Amino acid sequence: MRVWKRAAxxxxxxxRIWLAKFSPHGHPDLERVVIKATSHNEQCMDYKSIxxxxxWLRSSPxxxxxxxxxxxxxxxxxxxxVVAIKGLMLIHGVFCFDLPTVQMxxxxxxxxxxxxxxxxxxxxxxxxxxxxxxxxxxxxxxxSYVCAQARRRSRMGKKMEETVIEELQxxxxxxxxxxxxxxxxxxxxxxxxxxxxxxxxCVIDEILEVYESYCKGMERVIMKIFDMGGKVEAEMAVRIxxxxxxxxxxxxLYFEFCKEIGVLNGSDCPLILKVSEKDVKKLKGIxxxxxxxxxxxxxxxxxxxxxxxxxxxxxxxxxxCIDNNxxxxxxxVITDHWEVFDDDDVALSKAIIAVAAANxxxxxLELESCNSIVPYNHHHVLPDLITF
Numbered sequence: 001m002r003v004w005k006r007a008a009x010x011x012x013x014x015x016r017i018w019l020a021k022f023s024p025h026g027h028p029d030l031e032r033v034v035i036k037a038t039s040h041n042e043q044c045m046d047y048k049s050i051x052x053x054x055x056w057l058r059s060s061p062x063x064x065x066x067x068x069x070x071x072x073x074x075x076x077x078x079x080x081x082v083v084a085i086k087g088l089m090l091i092h093g094v095f096c097f098d099l100p101t102v103q104m105x106x107x108x109x110x111x112x113x114x115x116x117x118x119x120x121x122x123x124x125x126x127x128x129x130x131x132x133x134x135x136x137x138x139x140x141x142x143x144s145y146v147c148a149q150a151r152r153r154s155r156m157g158k159k160m161e162e163t164v165i166e167e168l169q170x171x172x173x174x175x176x177x178x179x180x181x182x183x184x185x186x187x188x189x190x191x192x193x194x195x196x197x198x199x200x201x202c203v204i205d206e207i208l209e210v211y212e213s214y215c216k217g218m219e220r221v222i223m224k225i226f227d228m229g230g231k232v233e234a235e236m237a238v239r240i241x242x243x244x245x246x247x248x249x250x251x252x253l254y255f256e257f258c259k260e261i262g263v264l265n266g267s268d269c270p271l272i273l274k275v276s277e278k279d280v281k282k283l284k285g286i287x288x289x290x291x292x293x294x295x296x297x298x299x300x301x302x303x304x305x306x307x308x309x310x311x312x313x314x315x316x317x318x319x320x321c322i323d324n325n326x327x328x329x330x331x332x333v334i335t336d337h338w339e340v341f342d343d344d345d346v347a348l349s350k351a352i353i354a355v356a357a358a359n360x361x362x363x364x365l366e367l368e369s370c371n372s373i374v375p376y377n378h379h380h381v382l383p384d385l386i387t388f
Contacts, residue, residue: 310312
């Protein structure tokens with residue numbers, strides 16, 4: 001039965017390759033290579049055909065559209081888990097190209113979210129079905145994430161820098177990618193075959209890349225929060241750190257599992273990021289205070305600077321009063337109503353008293369030296385007593 005299935009799969013591939021000669025889309029060579037790269041042979045991948053596809057993409061981005069069309073047609077017309085896994089590995093490799101057209105895909109050109117193998121027994125098929133669905137779900141999420149990042153960079157431009165909130169939101173999205181990829185593993189012992197293990201090699205490389213970007217982003221954003229962060233940023237950072245610790249434990253178990261089933265890259269477990277308790281306490285302190293220590297000191301310096309400027313302006317006003325000899329040439333009005341003085345009037349009065357004290361001037365002694373009684377009236381004007 002197994003030999004018959006292999007022969008039937010090889011016959012289907014040969015027939016598809018023959019039909020590609022009459023392709024109405026004008027890329028028969030590309031279609032033949034895609035069919036060979038996603039053949040029904042479950043023993044291994046045809047890496048030679050995959051490299052030819054990548055060479056076409058390097059030569060011109062115009063090959064991307066016919067490639068996606070051919071691949072999506074191949075995926076939608078097949079119910080073989082072998083073809084599905086090879087197609088996902090091929091599109092996974094396409095994502096590694098730093099091309100604007102690839103970055104703007106947004107979603108995968110085909111849908112395997114409800115894939116079901118039509119050739120295996122149900123007892124064996126469920127593991128392959130779950131693996132393919134999880135692989136598709138991750139790549140679809142990754143495509144959406146890459147597209148969103150590319151659009152944001154194009155809107156912001158090269159000169160603008162991300163805010164701390166935007167960087168934290170990006171870290172949350174990366175953690176979502178990590179959660180999605182951790183669901184991707186062969187759950188049935190009968191799945192520990194060559195093709196699945198090769199797919200897991202690609203998955204391990206993806207984990208290393210995504211987790212490295214998370215670690216770098218986390219270290220960078222923590223330093224920014226310590227410099228200029230506030231309560232909202234600190235709260236988000238603490239949530240991300242707590243979630244990251246849980247993911248770190250899952251990553252360790254995931255790599256141990258991969259190593260046990262024979263994945264070649266299973267021993268390349270990344271160094272799990274551990275945020276120190278001291279940094280976590282600082283973040284929680286920012287949550288309580290509402291602002292980082294450095295930002296608080298900057299605010300205090302700004303307030304001190306404003307006070308200095310205000311005092312300098314007040315000193316200028318007092319000096320003008322002294323120079324004009326009109327410090328006490330003010331009309332005194334007696335009234336039955338309460339009068340409200342603002343802070344500037346109070347500050348001016350204190351400044352006048354300070355200047356008078358500095359010049360050893362006492363207005364009451366000057367009043368006694370006049371030897372005259374000033375009669376009480378409703379509008380009382382003091383004589384010109386102050387002479388500096």
